[in-house]
Amino acid sequence: MKKVYIIVSILFFSLMTFAQSGTQFMDNRPWQEVLQRAQRENKLIFVDCYTSWCGPCKQLSTQVFPQEKMGEYLNSRFVNAKYDVEKGEGLTVGKQYDKEIKVFPTMLILTAQGEIIHKVSGCRPVDELIAAIEEGLQGNTIYNLKKEYDKGNREWSFIQKYLNLLETAVERKEYEKVAREYASRFPVDSLLNQDIWNIVGKFVIQTPFSPEFRFVIEHIDDLDSKGLVNRYQLECKLSEEMGFAVNSIYLVSNKTHSEDTLVMLQEKIDYLRTLLKKPVKGFPTSLAELSLSESKIKQDVNQLYERLCVLVECGFTDRDILLANMLKYLAQNLNNKAHLKRCIDIAEYLKDISSKTSWVQEGFDEAIALANQKLGSKK
Template identity: 85%
Template sequence: MKRVYTVVSILFFSLVTFAQSGTRFMDNRPWQEVLQRAQRENKLIFVDCYTSWCGPCKQLATEIFPQEKMGEYLNKRFVNAKYDVEKGEGLAVGKQYEKEIKVFPTMLILTAQGEVIHKVSGCRPADELIAAIEEGLQGNTIYNLRKEYDRGNREWSFIQKFLHLLETASERKEYEKVAREYASRFPIDSLLNKDIWDIVGKFVIQTPFSPEFRFAVEHIDDLDSKGLVNRYQLESKLSEEMGFAVNSIFLVSNQKHSEDSLAKLQEKIDYLRTLLKKPVKGFPESLAELSIVESKIKNDTNQLYERLCVLVECGFANRDLFLSDMLKYLARNLNNEARLKRCINIAEYMKEISSKSSWVQEGFDEVITLANQKLESKK
């Protein structure tokens, strides 16, 4: 019994010591108290902005901030505060700094008057977090570098530093804007340069109608041979974005169009078709779907039916929503009894092999109901 008591005492003492050696926070205290203490102690303020549902926030709180090295670094330099910005005292803090808090967790470095001078986002190991905070204390903040960028600095070393800080602060939109602006100064084949690809590659493959996207599709072999991409991952991403593009055409096809809008839509279809003929994994499926959408836009119901049957027979039927909507269109517009029955058979088949989610099943059930109603009306 005495031995058990001793072990428990040692564990308790270790936990208490660990907690005391880590970061000491003013936990959800009134904001004015934090400001007053910082002014009294002539310190900067470190604020951990978190939410109760944020996993990385909990990891920071339980694994990073309690570490002795974090305590030694933060406690000496800052008045440390933390707020759940979705309740209590944190609501006002969250509202006051809402332009800075884009993701959780976000850590703000403030003057004793509450002016933001630096921020770091996301959970990271203690050494990396300390380095990111220290970088701001040395004057390398997005606020200072933004001013320098606006004054026209476009040196590569500066751009790299600015982009690094924007990424650290989770300023994704500004990162993309700066990266794109920098890359646009060079010919499009500069995408084969590692430095350029590293800063803009993840963005240029998200816009199928851009010349950069087309370049990536047409130069997969070059990007792969230079070691700039993982070919499998790049093809998957290109295919995913092309699928979204085809789906956007499909959604637009449900609207009424003037001759001018139809002509513009056809231009987009022709452009996508050209790209989708490239040997990229997943493109044949999107090309088949695009051909069906084109038939719908032309109100050619029989051609749509024939193409849809081929799509299913060839095993290209992998988007439940697309298929159920096309089958509904056919059920409403076909008059041929044999073809209506074929639509019912396809819907029943798709119910068996598709997701069992209620909205997916309900979509195919609606096809069956519509087609049966049409058949009943013919008797």
């Protein structure tokens, strides 16, 4: 028993020593107390803004801030405060700095008067966090660099520094804006330059109707051979974005019968078809779905029926909701008994092999019910 007591005492003492050697926080204390202490001690303020449900926040709290090196750095330079910004005094702090707190955790560096100097977002190792804070203390803050950017500085070394800080602060919209503006100064084939690709590659593959997206599709081999991309991951992303574009055409066609809109949709279909003929993973499925949407937009029921039958027979059955909706449309508009019966067979087959989620199953059930109702009225 005595040995157990000694072991427990040693563990308790070790934990207490570890906690005391780490970062010392004013934990959810009134904000005015923090400001007054900072002014009295002539220190800057370091604020950890967190929430109770944030995993990275807990990681910072339990693995990073308690470390001796982190404590030595922060305790000597700052009055440290932490706030759950969803309750108590944290609500006041969160509201005051709501434009800066966009993700969790966000760490703010403030003057003793509460003016923002710098911010760092996300959980990161001790050395990396200290380096990110030091950048701000040396004047390399997103606020200072934004002023310089707005004055027209477009030197590559400056742009790199600014983008790195925007990434550190998780300012995604501003990062994309600056990256796109910088890349737009060069011809589209500059995407084959590693520096340009590194800053804008992840954005240009999200916009299927842009010239950059088309360039990427037409130069996958070049991007791959230069080692700029993981070809498999790139093709998966291109296919995903194409799928969204094709689906958006279908959704818009459901909402309007305006001739101008339908003409615009047909132009988009013609454009996407040229891209979807490229040998990219997943493109054949999107091309098949595009052909269905085209028939529906043209209100060519027989063509839609024939295309859907062929595509199902060929195994293009990936998008359950789209197929269910196409079958419902056919059930409502077909007049041929044999075709209606075939739609029922297809719906039952797809229901059996599709996702078992309720709305998918209900979609096929509705198509079957509509077709049976139509057949019943024809007896």
